[in-house]
Amino acid sequence: MRRREIILAAGSAAIMRRSTAPAFADTSAGVVVGLVGNCSVVRGGQNIPLKLGDPVATSDEVDVPADGRLKLRMSDGSILSLASATRISIAAYQTDAAGQRQNARITLGQGLLRAVVAPMAHPAIFEVGTAVGTAAVRSTDWFIETQPGSAQVGVLSGVVVLRSAATGRAVTIPARWGTRLEAGRDPVEARVWAPEEFQAVISRTNVP
Amino acid sequence: MRQVTAIMFVLSVTIGCAANALAYDSSGDRQFPALVLSPQVAPGDEFYLTPETLPQTNGATRESNFTATYMKTITDDLGLVVEETWTAIGQSGNGTNYGWQNLDGELKYLAFKRPDHEFLLSLGLDRETGGTGAARVGAFASGATTPRVYFAKGLGDLDIGYLRPFAVEGYGGMQFADAAPRPDQTQGGFVLEYSIPYLQSKVRSFDLPDWLRHLTPMTEVSFTTPAGRSYGVRATMLIGPGVSYGGEGWEFAVEALVPATRATGDGIGVIAQLHFSLDFLFADSIVGKPLLSSR
Numbered sequence: 023m024r025r026r027e028i029i030l031a032a033g034s035a036a037i038m039r040r041s042t043a044p045a046f047a048d049t050s051a052g053v054v055v056g057l058v059g060n061c062s063v064v065r066g067g068q069n070i071p072l073k074l075g076d077p078v079a080t081s082d083e084v085d086v087p088a089d090g091r092l093k094l095r096m097s098d099g100s101i102l103s104l105a106s107a108t109r110i111s112i113a114a115y116q117t118d119a120a121g122q123r124q125n126a127r128i129t130l131g132q133g134l135l136r137a138v139v140a141p142m143a144h145p146a147i148f149e150v151g152t153a154v155g156t157a158a159v160r161s162t163d164w165f166i167e168t169q170p171g172s173a174q175v176g177v178l179s180g181v182v183v184l185r186s187a188a189t190g191r192a193v194t195i196p197a198r199w200g201t202r203l204e205a206g207r208d209p210v211e212a213r214v215w216a217p218e219e220f221q222a223v224i225s226r227t228n229v230p
Numbered sequence: 231m232r233q234v235t236a237i238m239f240v241l242s243v244t245i246g247c248a249a250n251a252l253a254y255d256s257s258g259d260r261q262f263p264a265l266v267l268s269p270q271v272a273p274g275d276e277f278y279l280t281p282e283t284l285p286q287t288n289g290a291t292r293e294s295n296f297t298a299t300y301m302k303t304i305t306d307d308l309g310l311v312v313e314e315t316w317t318a319i320g321q322s323g324n325g326t327n328y329g330w331q332n333l334d335g336e337l338k339y340l341a342f343k344r345p346d347h348e349f350l351l352s353l354g355l356d357r358e359t360g361g362t363g364a365a366r367v368g369a370f371a372s373g374a375t376t377p378r379v380y381f382a383k384g385l386g387d388l389d390i391g392y393l394r395p396f397a398v399e400g401y402g403g404m405q406f407a408d409a410a411p412r413p414d415q416t417q418g419g420f421v422l423e424y425s426i427p428y429l430q431s432k433v434r435s436f437d438l439p440d441w442l443r444h445l446t447p448m449t450e451v452s453f454t455t456p457a458g459r460s461y462g463v464r465a466t467m468l469i470g471p472g473v474s475y476g477g478e479g480w481e482f483a484v485e486a487l488v489p490a491t492r493a494t495g496d497g498i499g500v501i502a503q504l505h506f507s508l509d510f511l512f513a514d515s516i517v518g519k520p521l522l523s524s525r
Contacts, residue, residue, distance in 0.1 A: 179514065189435050191443070194478050196513035202259055208430040208443065211476070213256035214509060216343075217306060 051115035052078050052096035056229035059090025059106070083111040086133065093229040098123035099140035100148070103227040105167075108133025113151075123148065134167040136227035139180070154205045155186045162197075165223045176200035176215050176223060184209050258345035259432055260384035261425070262399060263474040264481045264505040267450040268419040269401045271350040271380040272340040273309020275508040275518050276301040284487050284499030291320035295331075303509075303520040311336040317367040329364025332373065338380075348384030348397070353377070360408055370412050378403035378417070386432055395428040404457065413456040413463050423448035427476065446474045450485065464493035470501065479510035 054061075054076045061072045064083040078084060078094060084104065086092045092104040097117045104110065109131040116124040123146040128135075130152050139148050141161035149158045152168040162180020166173060175184050177195045184201060185192040186209055193209040195201055200215040255262055255272035262270065266280065276299070283294040297315040304310060315331040335357050342351040356376040363369025384397040400420035407414050425446045430436065450470040456463045472485025484502040489495030512518035 186435075189430075191430075191435075196510055198513055198519060199510070202431075204432065207432070207435040208427070210259045210431040211256075211261040211427050212510075213259075213261055 050077050050079050050097060051082070051112050052094040052102070054078065054092065055095045055101075056091070056093030056103075058092070058229060059087050061086050061090045061092045061104075078112060080112050080115055083109065083131075085109050091227070091229045096126070096140075097121060098126070098142065098146075100126070101138040102128075103136040103138075103229055105134035105136075105223075105226040108135060110135060122146065127151065130166060130168050130173075132168055134165065134223060134226055136163075136165050136223065138163045152203075154188070155184055155203045155209065157182050157184045159183070164195075165200075165227070167223070171205045172202060174200065174202040176220060178220065255340075255350060255382070257343055257348045257350045257382065257384065258386070260348035260386055260397060260428065261476075262350075262382050262384075262397060263423065263425070263446045263448065263476060264483060264503065265399070265421055265448070265450060265474075266472065266483045266485050266501050266503045267452045267468060267470040267487075268399065268421045269354075269378070269380055271352050271382040271399060271401075273303050273307070273311075273338045273352075274301050275303050275309075275512075275520075276505065277508055278503055278505035280501065280503045282487065282499065282501035284489070284495045285497035286319075287492060287496040289322055291322055293320075294318045305520050305522050307340040309338050311338060317364075319367050327364075327366040329367035329369070330362070331367065332361070332363040332369045333359045335359075336378075347387050348382075350380075350382040352380045354380060354401075354403070356403070356405075370407075372407055372409040372412050374405050374407045374412065376403045376405040376417065384428070386428065392429070392433060394433050395425045397423050397425065397428075399423070410459070411461045413461050414458050415463070416455045416457050417453075419450065419452035421448055421450045423474075441475075444476050446476065448472060448474060448485075453490075465491060466494040467491055468494055472501075479507045481505040481507075 054072050054074055057072060057074055062085050063070050063072055063078060086104045086106060086108045088107045090106055094102040096115060098121055111129045113127040113129055115126045118124060123142050126148045128150050130150050139159050139161050149156055150166050152173040154173050157166050157175050159180060159182045162182060163178040164182050165176045175182055175195055177197050177199055179197045182195045183192050184195060184203055186203055188206045189208050191208040193201055193212050195212045198214055199212045201212040202210045255270055255274060278299050280297040283292060286293050295315050295317050297313060299313045301309055301311050313334045317329060317331055319327045336354050338352055338354040340352045356378060358374045360373030361371050378401055380401040382399040386394045398420060402418040405415045405417055423446050426443060430443050453467040455465040467490035469488040469490055470485035472483060474481055474483035482504055487499030487501055509518040
């Protein structure tokens with residue numbers, strides 16, 4: 023609980039800092055808290071290098087190169103860790119004045135994303151979309167990776183619902199479980215992931 | 231005496247088949263359903279109930295069993311199975327006998343797993359504790375120990391189109407009785423199954439009704455043969471065509487029981503199973519994960 027308060031306080035502080043920058047006042051979504059390599063953001067058609075403390079905003083496309091990694095603390099206290107060769111776009115990230123998430127939608131274009139989603143006092147959307155389907159959660163620690171024609175999800179804690187964009191069928195994935203989704207098909211039945219499977223995605227998203 | 235021994239043996243075969251019904255497991259994108267007659271391959275955190283009934287020969291009119299099974303993982307690859315069965319045996323002109331069978335336990339170790347080939351291999355050591363059940367329903371006074379080898383193989387890694395949802399599982403074991411007149415016996419079985427969830431998620435997604443998307447038709451075969459001195463016991467074979475419905479955290483399966491020899495039974499029976507996946511339903515608690523969990 024204390025850790026959560028600290029995270030929320032830190033998130034609020036980040037929002038307050040960003041509020042002094044007019045360019046992001048209405049669309050700010052998070053801040054860079056860890057970085058390896060030449061990560062960048064595409065904003066308004068321009069490619070802008072990222073550094074520690076830089077904000078990211080709604081509509082940004084965040085790009086992590088093959089030799090890079092990136093960690094973002096979002097405005098609701100959630101932590102996103104991006105593995106190398108990952109690209110996301112922040113479709114929406116709305117929080118209220120108290121830092122409570124209202125609506126968070128992220129598109130994973132390619133690569134691997136770990137999301138430690140902060141719990142909210144009320145139901146709040148946190149979705150990650152891929153080309154083949156969408157994963158939705160409330161609060162959890164989980165991974166999603168997309169490759170051409172497929173996506174896979176692994177859950178460390180909490181519950182994720184993965185829904186196929188083509189068939190509309192969904193599968194529920196509890197803690198320690200994971201599954202895959204292939205283009206145009208139903209999600210594969212979830213199964214218990216082996217410790218080494220989790221270790222592989224943990225190490226790939228670990229940002230020193 | 232030979233007739234009584236034969237009845238006890240047939241009962242132990244039928245009960246043994248249910249006792250082998252272990253939890254589902256997976257390898258790669260292959261989810262093997264919870265089987266009913268045949269054993270599953272790997273340890274898990276499961277609880278399931280298995281009622282069955284089968285017409286009998288040799289002085290008994292019908293045998294009905296109600297089996298409860300609890301499986302608990304110790305580590306990710308090692309687990310324990312505890313099982314108890316309550317039996318009712320209709321006697322020709324002598325009413326019905328009721329009672330418990332011997333307590334059964336098994337230690338199971340997942341020895342080999344190849345997710346890319348949807349293959350599993352595990353080893354089990356089953357121990358039936360003699361004298362813990364009622365002799366009037368066929369429980370032996372002496373126990374038995376059964377080492378087993380299990381395997382499961384999905385065909386999804388083969389380029390065979392719509393046949394990829396097929397999978398085969400099987401096991402073999404040798405039961406060593408503690409004392410006569412209980413015979414030693416070889417045990418074995420195999421299962422052929424066609425997973426519609428696998429078809430929908432890995433081959434092609436058809437516009438099927440929701441209920442059909444959860445079904446896995448399967449046929450199980452289980453057999454035993456006395457080894458060494460038989461004490462009048464004969465070989466048996468039981469065939470179980472049926473279907474499994476998989477929900478989220480639970481499964482329900484039902485099969486016909488077709489005796490393939492007269493020593494096995496005397497008519498068509500039925501067996502069902504309601505199966506709860508504790509590792510899904512209680513994923514965040516010790517109930518649903520290994521006692522010595524690394525996560």
